[in-house]
Amino acid sequence: MDNENKPSAAARRQFLADTARMACGVGLLGLGLGLYARHARALPPAAIRPPGALPEAEFSAACIRCGMCVRDCPFDILHLAKPEEPMSTGTPYFVARQLPCEMCEDIPCVKACPTGALDHSLKDINKSKMGLAVLVDHETCLNFLGLRCDICYRVCPVIDKAITLDPQSNARTGRHTLFIPTVHSEHCTGCGKCEKACPTEVAAIKVLPLYMAKGQLSSHYRLGWVEKEKAGGSLVAPEVQHQYNMPEGMQYEHGKGLSGSSGAVPPAPTPAAPAALPKALQGSKL
Amino acid sequence: MNAILKTSPPRPGAEAVAAKGWLAAHKWLILRRCSQLGILLLFLVGPWFSLWIVKGNLNFSYTLSFLPLADPYVILQSLAARQVPEKLALIGAAIVLLFYLLVGGRAYCSWVCPVNLLTDFAYWLRVRLGIKGSAHISRPTRYWMLGMTLVAAAVSGSIAWEMLNPVSMLHRGLLFGLGLAWAVLLAVFLFDLFVMRHGWCGHLCPVGAFYSLVGKLSVLRVRLPARAACNDCMDCFAVCPEPQVIRPALKAIAGTPPMILEANCTNCGRCIDVCSKDVFAFGTRFNATVAPVTGVPQAAPK
Numbered sequence: 001m002d003n004e005n006k007p008s009a010a011a012r013r014q015f016l017a018d019t020a021r022m023a024c025g026v027g028l029l030g031l032g033l034g035l036y037a038r039h040a041r042a043l044p045p046a047a048i049r050p051p052g053a054l055p056e057a058e059f060s061a062a063c064i065r066c067g068m069c070v071r072d073c074p075f076d077i078l079h080l081a082k083p084e085e086p087m088s089t090g091t092p093y094f095v096a097r098q099l100p101c102e103m104c105e106d107i108p109c110v111k112a113c114p115t116g117a118l119d120h121s122l123k124d125i126n127k128s129k130m131g132l133a134v135l136v137d138h139e140t141c142l143n144f145l146g147l148r149c150d151i152c153y154r155v156c157p158v159i160d161k162a163i164t165l166d167p168q169s170n171a172r173t174g175r176h177t178l179f180i181p182t183v184h185s186e187h188c189t190g191c192g193k194c195e196k197a198c199p200t201e202v203a204a205i206k207v208l209p210l211y212m213a214k215g216q217l218s219s220h221y222r223l224g225w226v227e228k229e230k231a232g233g234s235l236v237a238p239e240v241q242h243q244y245n246m247p248e249g250m251q252y253e254h255g256k257g258l259s260g261s262s263g264a265v266p267p268a269p270t271p272a273a274p275a276a277l278p279k280a281l282q283g284s285k286l
Numbered sequence: 287m288n289a290i291l292k293t294s295p296p297r298p299g300a301e302a303v304a305a306k307g308w309l310a311a312h313k314w315l316i317l318r319r320c321s322q323l324g325i326l327l328l329f330l331v332g333p334w335f336s337l338w339i340v341k342g343n344l345n346f347s348y349t350l351s352f353l354p355l356a357d358p359y360v361i362l363q364s365l366a367a368r369q370v371p372e373k374l375a376l377i378g379a380a381i382v383l384l385f386y387l388l389v390g391g392r393a394y395c396s397w398v399c400p401v402n403l404l405t406d407f408a409y410w411l412r413v414r415l416g417i418k419g420s421a422h423i424s425r426p427t428r429y430w431m432l433g434m435t436l437v438a439a440a441v442s443g444s445i446a447w448e449m450l451n452p453v454s455m456l457h458r459g460l461l462f463g464l465g466l467a468w469a470v471l472l473a474v475f476l477f478d479l480f481v482m483r484h485g486w487c488g489h490l491c492p493v494g495a496f497y498s499l500v501g502k503l504s505v506l507r508v509r510l511p512a513r514a515a516c517n518d519c520m521d522c523f524a525v526c527p528e529p530q531v532i533r534p535a536l537k538a539i540a541g542t543p544p545m546i547l548e549a550n551c552t553n554c555g556r557c558i559d560v561c562s563k564d565v566f567a568f569g570t571r572f573n574a575t576v577a578p579v580t581g582v583p584q585a586a587p588k
Contacts, residue, residue, distance in 0.1 A: 022427050030434035037438065037446035060444030061367030064360045064375065065454065066346035067462050071332070080458060082465025089449045090345075090458055114346050114354065114378065115364065115371035 047093035051128035062117035065090030072112035096192025131190030132213035152194035161187035298524035299560035314555030354378035391501025396554035408478035428495035522557035
């Protein structure tokens with residue numbers, strides 16, 4: 001256009017106006033798109049990424065939404081997010097309560113990923129961190145209520161490591177033990193088998209994304225007993241042997257319980273005969 | 287054209303049908319539809335009949351566990367979002383790039399992309415219903431869109447365009463479940479039908495814009511070995527989704543050789559079909575001498 005004749009001022013103005021309009025329109029669309037994409041990063045807690053998935057911020061940049069992982073999952077647990085679902089459209093996820101990860105030893109979903117959005121350095125499925133199981137509801141968990149449900153513990157593929165049953169006394173009955181399912185984040189892979197198997201109407205144990213499920217101690221915190229072990233002794237002051245003030249002839253030792261002093265009271269360490277106990281320790285309140 | 291050509295054959299290509307027969311006048315159109323539907327079918331027989339010839343979708347696919355193909359545009363967005371994909375995706379993208387450097391970048395649009403079926407249908411309906419008038423957005427807007435998607439990827443740190451991209455939404459939707467993607471596709475269809483002629487594919491789609499950049503250098507071209515035979519029937523302009531690409535080559539403007547070198551030619555071949563004078567033919571971009579077939583030989587432009 002500059003060869004033939006110089007564009008008139010009006011034409012130039014028109015050109016600038018058109019360009020500005022176009023740039024603004026596209027820019028506005030881009031702004032909306034960017035915000036939309038940012039929002040989608042707040043992965044909804046029920047959606048669990050496949051094993052080996054990079055942290056969400058990196059995942060949404062690395063995953064090209066091809067669905068190869070979905071295709072190679074032998075149990076068909078994975079879905080690609082549809083546009084109406086509150087995460088990046090086309091990215092893979094599973095819902096533990098519907099179908100949990102079966103933790104295949106050869107991890108075919110990770111192998112299928114062409115971009116490494118599912119990290120290829122994950123070779124041992126037991127090391128995957130898809131999420132973390134959390135016993136979210138202490139009020140409805142059957143074990144908390146005193147039953148021996150134990151289902152989450154039994155179905156856990158990393159049984160006795162990822163979930164243990166920790167005994168506690170049942171304060172309600174005063175005479176029973178609660179077996180509290182306790183998740184250990186070090187071993188839990190987030191497969192979701194426990195959430196799937198939880199027999200209550202709504203699962204009392206749920207797999208949540210790690211960022212939601214895990215707390216973190218402040219960096220200056222030290223665990224006294226760990227430090228003590230490391231140092232081979234108390235770090236603060238010489239340890240004082242704790243003295244129990246017991247009635248005459250009785251002894252109490254931590255971990256061993258009550259006993260009579262040597263010979264004075266005959267039935268010493270065996271199940272204490274109630275008659276031998278001082279009055280204060282008798283009765284049903286023990 | 288509607289008003290002027292009232293007396294002449296109402297449909298572009300009628301002359302070609304009379305001269306060459308219906309089949310020859312629709313050869314490339316039929317081949318193109320076969321390619322579009324065939325590629326779609328290759329993907330669909332997997333989920334439909336568990337016949338896994340091709341896995342994945344247009345963003346990345348693996349054919350017979352042997353041939354990786356990746357969309358270089360998606361890979362570019364991933365790179366813009368500062369993630370370097372693993373080898374398989376990069377190899378796939380390189381293969382696709384090389385392929386389109388051979389057959390023409392926007393051949394992707396006309397021979398592969400499933401949205402083209404939708405927008406071609408919208409255009410067909412637009413003509414049949416006699417819908418006139420079209421919003422004005424300039425064709426280079428698509429390059430702004432392309433730039434915007436890359437900036438959005440860089441700023442948001444995610445492949446943001448994939449959240450809206452109608453191309454992958456349709457293809458992925460057909461293979462993995464559509465969800466509400468139909469609403470986005472309906473919007474594209476209605477936009478092309480009522481608001482703007484060739485609106486999406488011809489003006490806005492950043493995928494097409496990306497492939498047109500590949501097509502700047504591509505080898506396969508529509509050539510005009512008999513441009514002197516042109517009788518100005520305008521049928522090629524009427525059927526071409528990017529009519530601005532024809533004029534320089536057809537009218538030898540500024541010494542343009544007789545081949546369409548514009549990046550936005552989709553190599554759909556419809557101009558070859560509808561020309562009763564056989565002005566157009568597929569060829570390579572090399573060796574631009576004219577071999578006149580019919581009509582008055584023109585002085586060779588070289």
